Amino acid sequence: MAFTPKTRKYLVAFLIIGWLFTLIYSFLRHPPQYPPQVKKLYRDNRVLMGTFWEVTSPDKEAAGIVFAETSRLEQLLSKYIPDSEISRLNKAGKLKVSPDTFYIIKKSRELCSATGGAFDITVAPLVDLWGFTDRKFRVPEAAEIREVLTRVGSDKIILHENDNVVEFKIPGMKIDLGGIAKGYALDCAVKKLKAKNIRSCLINAGGQVYALGDKFGQSWKVAVQGARKAEITGALELKNQSASTSGDYQQYFLIGNKRYCHIIDPATGYPAQAGIASVTVISGSGTEADAFSTAVFVLGKEKAKTLARKFNNLEIKITE
Ligand code: AMP
Ligand code: MG
Secondary structure (H helix, E strand, O other): OOOOHHHHHHHHHHHHHHHHHHHHHHHHHOOOOOOOOOOOOEEEEEEEOOEEEEEEEOOOOHHHHHHHHHHHHHHHHOOOOOOOHHHHHHHHOEEEOOHHHHHHHHHHHHHHHHOOOOOOHHHHHHHHHOOOOOOOOOOOOHHHHHHHHOOOOHHHEEEEOOOOEEEEOOOOOOOOOOOOHHHHHHHHHHHHHHHOOOOOEEEEEOOEEEEEOOEOOEOEEEEEEOOOOOOEEEEEEEOOEEEEEEEOOOOEEEEOOEEEEOOEOOOOOOEOOOOOOEEEEEEOOHHHHHHHHHHHHHHOHHHHHHHHHHOOOOEEEEEO
């Protein structure tokens, strides 16, 4: 098709104007930095809640904020700290607790019913019985397990909403937040970061990570450890999400070829044996990712599918 010289002139002018607009628009969106901005990341680590925490962020203050918040919560929630609220509650059977402790116990009870009882913080006496608390592992007699099971069940926790008092219905009951505290601490730390206007941070807390925002415009990339060997089997891309992994390789003991792991099935009183080596749950909530990964390990692949249908904000990856 031939153009008249006049049309050709208009066409060229139109193209030049369009090109100039694109140039100005991209210049305004990404103005060049003088001196050019160095994409620096600060990294720091600490042992907290019995695991290795690593914080990576373009903001120098991020690690300090995360460690301070996690340490504050550890002092309240750890069963290994003798004067924590959880230790005092486990000893006394009734205690007025802080809003954080009350919230996480209430949330745990809700997650217990949401998972059909698979996630249950009252498994504490069973965790003790199998030797996972003091690392003196043993296989208990069936009668011992039956007796301890009478003290297990989140329906036996009474929550007095008006004054933040938690009470156990049966003497000898105990709770263990090992399956949820890390996820809750991640959520609380992220809240503190946001309050300080920090929008980019990766927190790696042993078996669980939280990726806040992105890393210089790209999703955070996180390596996933293999279930059996210390090898990297995959990578996740996360943005404002948490990924929590539960597996039988984290804490276990062997008798012959039989593996007894630290996650207990509250229905039987025995270490979970649902045919899963490891499970990773991805969610926008660190608390839920943590509790659901523990629960799926108990429930197994088929029941996990039902759970994933019920909570469509969860992504569940299982290694058998
Ligand atoms: P995780 O590594 O997050 O799966 O949590 C495992 C820890 O949660 C264990 O070491 C116990 O302290 C605790 N735990 C064990 N079994 C259960 C269960 N069925 N529900 C809730 N917490 C559990
Ligand atoms: Mg967990």
